[in-house]
Amino acid sequence: MLARRMQPMALHARRLYVQLMFQVMGNALQAISEVDAEAQQEASALPVGFLFEMMVMPNGPNLIVEHLGDGRFRYHGSSAPRKVNLSIKFKHIAHAFLVLSFQEKTSVAFANDRMIVDGEISYAIRMTRVLNRLEAFILPRLVAQRAVKEYPSNLHLPEKILSASRIYLKVASQFVETARA
Amino acid sequence: MTNKYYEFFCPVKVVAGKAALEHIPFELNGLGAQRPMIITDKGVRAAGLLEPVITACEESELEIVSIYDDVPPDSSIAVVRDIAGIYRAEKCDSIIAVGGGSAIDTAKAVNILVSEGGDDIAAYSGAGIIKHPLKPFFVVPTTAGTGSEVTAVAVISDTEKSVKLPFTSSFLLPNAAIIDPRMTLTLPPHITAATAMDALTHATEAFTCIGKNPLSDAYATSAVKKISENLLSVMDNPKDADGRLELAQASTMAGIAFSNSMVGLVHALGHATGAICHLPHGLCMSLYLPYVLEYNLESIREPLGDLLLYLDGPEAYAATPANRRAEAAIAAIRRMRDALYKKCKLPRTLKETGQVEESQLEAIAALALDDGAIMFNPREARLEDAKAILKKAWA
The missing domain is CATH 1.20.1090.10 (Dehydroquinate synthase-like - alpha domain)
Structure with a gap:
């Protein structure tokens, strides 16, 4: 009885978590593109004005990021200024939760058909590499190892702490700005 | 419980072995098709690989209405459009691809156009665009390697834009793959x-x-x-x-x-x-x-x-x-x-x-x-x- 009453709350909490994680990731993508040269190099191959979306099908939470040029991203929240160029779509909120709670690696989620790519596959591969890089920076190593296929061997603690601090600071200030607005 | 999960899908009927080609008329008839078009390339025709297919059909009073034998190694959207035009003009109702990867991919793309309509195959590029079953489609592979007869993808070149267009849909899978040893003997x-x-x-x-x-x-x-x-x-x-x-x-x-x-x-x-x-x-x-x-x-x-x-x-x-x-x-x-x-x-x-x-x-x-x-x-x-x-x- 109690379990049945709790279930809608758990599902609601899961949706809120996914929504929050998309906001964190969107802001963090913008932040990493401002602080990390490797992420910038990956992103710089994208066309200027390129709009990237991650979303939950059919109309679930999403994040929109635009490539401004030179590998820099701008997070647009959940609404795209025009038609997106690339969308990575989770088939269900449960699948998004598995990935965003680091229970399933992004690459494994692709292999498990948890999500589909709508757009140029080579750009999806690049964006996945940027996301992996981001996760390697901002997550503790033990958690990051669950999230990415291979933890970067050249990412050492001082660089990780420094970059993660800068990313978290930028994400926090973006959240404050959003709250003020 | 682990997070293990997988999907597996292969609805292709595999018709394999001695005299497999002779099953084509029966299988086509079972799908209500009576006017097949063969899509192949010059190499296959020159190797004499079309004859057993045609003979197998004719013996069962199934007329091959049209044969397109000019598929290039790297097929293009223009080739697909041309073949679709012939298919419509000849009032064909099904496709038999005889060949390797290029002929099979071309036939898959032609099947999209003749089933979904239009002349612009690029409009169907991507994953999950096709929402309906296509025309009856058989594949007779003449090489033993690509596996294209059981894959749900096709790649066609857009030569004007110098890009390769991918098409992905389970509807691209043929109704049957005919594996006959005569096709690879030479x-x-x-x-x-x-x-x-x-x-x-x-x-x-x-x-x-x-x-x-x-x-x-x-x-x-x-x-x-x-x-x-x-x-x-x-x-x-x-x-x-x-x-x-x-x-x-x-x-x-x-x-x-x-x-x-x-x-x-x-x-x-x-x-x-x-x-x-x-x-x-x-x-x-x-x-x-x-x-x-x-x-x-x-x-x-x-x-x-x-x-x-x-x-x-x-x-x-x-x-x-x-x-x-x-x-x-x-x-x-x-x-x-x-x-x-x-x-x-x-x-x-x-x-x-x-x-x-x-x-x-x-x-x-x-x-x-x-x-x-x-x-x-x-x-x-x-x-x-x-x-x-x-x-x-x-x-």
Whole structure:
């Protein structure tokens, strides 16, 4: 009885978590593109004005990021200024939760058909590499190892702490700005 | 409970073995089709491979309404549009693709246009665009390697924009794949070797990459066994119909395996090499397979060790300590490549191809990193990794 009453709350909490994680990731993508040269190099191959979306099908939470040029991203929240160029779509909120709670690696989620790519596959591969890089920076190593296929061997603690601090600071200030607005 | 999950889908009816072609009229009739169009290429026609198909149909009073035999090796949207026009003008109601990867991909694209309407195949490019079943479609493969008869993808070139358009939909899968040993009896030795190595790579990557699942594993291991047991004997005796059938079935089984579990870095490097150096796909697979397996070794030790049983037989498997089986599996693949080099000069290194410059390796590595197959490789390959593999494969 109690379990049945709790279930809608758990599902609601899961949706809120996914929504929050998309906001964190969107802001963090913008932040990493401002602080990390490797992420910038990956992103710089994208066309200027390129709009990237991650979303939950059919109309679930999403994040929109635009490539401004030179590998820099701008997070647009959940609404795209025009038609997106690339969308990575989770088939269900449960699948998004598995990935965003680091229970399933992004690459494994692709292999498990948890999500589909709508757009140029080579750009999806690049964006996945940027996301992996981001996760390697901002997550503790033990958690990051669950999230990415291979933890970067050249990412050492001082660089990780420094970059993660800068990313978290930028994400926090973006959240404050959003709250003020 | 673990997070393990997989999907497996193959609705293609496989019609395989002696006199398989003679089943085409019955199978088409069962789908209500009476006016088939054959899509093929000049090489297939010149090799006399259309005659048994046509005769099989005519004997059952099924008229082949139209034959298009001018599919180029790298088919384009203009070719697809032209064939669709002929299909409509001749009032055809079904398609039989006879050939290798290009003819089959072209036929899949033609089937989209004649079923969904319009003349612009580019409008249907992408994943999941097609929402309805298409016209009755049969595939008669004439090579034993691509597995295209059981894959839900097609690639067509847009020559004006210089891009390759991918089409992905389960509706692209044919209603039936007709595997008849007569279709591969006349394959030249180097094509027999390269296409079989293509199938071996499909099966090996399906079995060792991150999308592997129990059902695709069953197809992959069986395919590896058939290839390792029959390839070299067919090379010695090309008219061995039973051996040819085994290789053709292996190709189909490997196709079913990899279309349900995907492939990895061998394919990423192979696609990039094909695009830059224009090497045949099967040859690229043969070139890179052992080097990529060595690179992935510590991530795939267990499944690769299991493959030794199918590559080298139960005696070799039993005689090899468990912790050495993965290396022994790579050694078995190397021995197979060496034997093929002796029998038909199938190159084992990029240098031996004579078609690749060392200066191109950097570009190949960079392009491979953007290939979709790299996502499913067990290791996260970076630019330096890809360059190191290419350097080993060079000479």
